[in-house]
Amino acid sequence: MHRIRYIMVGGFLGAGKTTTLGRLAAHYQGQGLNVGIVTNDQATDLVDTNTLRGQGFDVGEVAGACFCCNFDELMETMKQLSADERPDIILAEPVGSCTDLVATVIQPIKRLFDAEFTIAPYSVILKPSHGRRILRNEKRAGFSPKAAYILTKQLEEADAILINRIDELEQKQVDELVALVGEHHPDVPILRVSARSGDGFDALIELLEQEGDFGRRVLDIDYDIYAEGEAELGWLNSSVRIASPETFSLDELLLEVVRELREKLAEQDAETAHLKVIGLWEGFFGVANLISSESEPELSLPSNCDVNEFDLIVNARVACDPVLLEQSVRSVIAACCARRGATAEYRQTQSFRPGRPVPTHRFDPDT
Numbered sequence: 455m456h457r458i459r460y461i462m463v464g465g466f467l468g469a470g471k472t473t474t475l476g477r478l479a480a481h482y483q484g485q486g487l488n489v490g491i492v493t494n495d496q497a498t499d500l501v502d503t504n505t506l507r508g509q510g511f512d513v514g515e516v517a518g519a520c521f522c523c524n525f526d527e528l529m530e531t532m533k534q535l536s537a538d539e540r541p542d543i544i545l546a547e548p549v550g551s552c553t554d555l556v557a558t559v560i561q562p563i564k565r566l567f568d569a570e571f572t573i574a575p576y577s578v579i580l581k582p583s584h585g586r587r588i589l590r591n592e593k594r595a596g597f598s599p600k601a602a603y604i605l606t607k608q609l610e611e612a613d614a615i616l617i618n619r620i621d622e623l624e625q626k627q628v629d630e631l632v633a634l635v636g637e638h639h640p641d642v643p644i645l646r647v648s649a650r651s652g653d654g655f656d657a658l659i660e661l662l663e664q665e666g667d668f669g670r671r672v673l674d675i676d677y678d679i680y681a682e683g684e685a686e687l688g689w690l691n692s693s694v695r696i697a698s699p700e701t702f703s704l705d706e707l708l709l710e711v712v713r714e715l716r717e718k719l720a721e722q723d724a725e726t727a728h729l730k731v732i733g734l735w736e737g738f739f740g741v742a743n744l745i746s747s748e749s750e751p752e753l754s755l756p757s758n759c760d761v762n763e764f765d766l767i768v769n770a771r772v773a774c775d776p777v778l779l780e781q782s783v784r785s786v787i788a789a790c791c792a793r794r795g796a797t798a799e800y801r802q803t804q805s806f807r808p809g810r811p812v813p814t815h816r817f818d819p820d821t
């Protein structure tokens with residue numbers, strides 16, 4: 455029985471993890487390898503799971519708690535992925551507000567499941583806009599000092615740091631970021647990538663093939679600051695069936711929801727970490743995102759579909775009261791539906807502040 459290659463890619467909310475995993479999965483499948491993906495969230499109804507399944511990948515999900523706090527379910531989910539055919543590779547995406555994953559996920563896999571898995575270098579993606587401000591210690595750098603603490607800890611435990619979105623940056627800006635990250639993390643390889651265009655992925659794939667004792671950078675971390683940083687975020691997952699007597703463009707509606715939510719949240723001075731919506735209908739899907747309050751909403755994966763009925767999933771991670779977040783989501787969806795004479799039937803909504811992380815295991819390789 456071969457050992458499965460465990461490739462985990464971390465990074466803050468909206469950094470580009472799902473886009474990166476989709477690209478890696480397509481690459482490995484193209485090489486004839488059997489690939490499984492595991493997604494993760496604090497609640498059910500994940501845009502990411504549906505996005506990756508929509509692309510034809512075999513995806514298991516750990517929903518309801520992060521990998522570190524629900525380690526047994528991560529292992530069970532990976533076992534399920536192996537039920538039909540044992541994967542060669544499992545790509546895992548942890549929650550974007552999670553850190554300390556080396557001690558609580560990689561080390562436990564190494565210690566308890568060494569016969570079954572080999573560990574690839576743990577890569578962490580840096581979202582340029584956010585990362586630059588935090589590493590430069592600028593004012594209002596990233597929600598709050600406590601949330602910025604999470605991002606810096608994520609980078610600290612990485613075997614490699616990926617500077618993403620280079621398709622949007624000038625060479626000079628990329629060089630500046632590489633220098634800035636290098637000042638803080640002088641011993642860590644830094645890769646320049648675009649998950650969107652695939653630039654830099656040859657180097658990433660080469661890096662991920664390296665054999666060695668990866669996942670060793672166990673953090674010295676203050677769980678009080680970490681927990682308070684996470685709890686500053688309002689978290690919302692909602693799934694809604696939208697139906698109208700008239701046909702309308704699915705993509706326009708997805709973008710409208712994100713655009714109007716952005717406006718509503720700006721009125722409340724609530725900073726967005728990542729707002730993503732997916733529309734699903736009969737095998738078609740479209741995705742729209744907003745990755746910060748300053749950026750423009752975008753249709754990252756168009757469906758090019760006209761529909762009169764579809765399932766909408768909203769995942770919002772915004773620094774505000776979750777009650778206000780839910781009210782904002784409901785009023786925007788109501789307004790978008792009203793314009794089309796459509797109805798919205800809520801299947802499920804969960805809105806909350808993430809609770810304190812309590813890892814199942816926490817191992818230090820030196821103890």
Ligand SMILES: Nc1nc2c(ncn2[C@@H]2O[C@H](COP(=O)(O)OP(=O)(O)OP(=O)(O)O)[C@@H](O)[C@H]2O)c(=O)[nH]1
Nearest residue numbers: 467468469470471472473550619648649650743754
């Ligand atoms: N221009 C550009 N956009 C990108 C790139 N990578 C990701 N994006 C976009 O950034 C947004 C967020 O990407 P995701 O892959 O969903 O980010 P994530 O890290 O998985 O987000 P969470 O799971 O919410 O933490 C999407 O709109 C992507 O299309 C990139 O290299 N260039």
Ligand SMILES: [Mg+2]
Nearest residue numbers: 471472502547
């Ligand atoms: Mg994701």
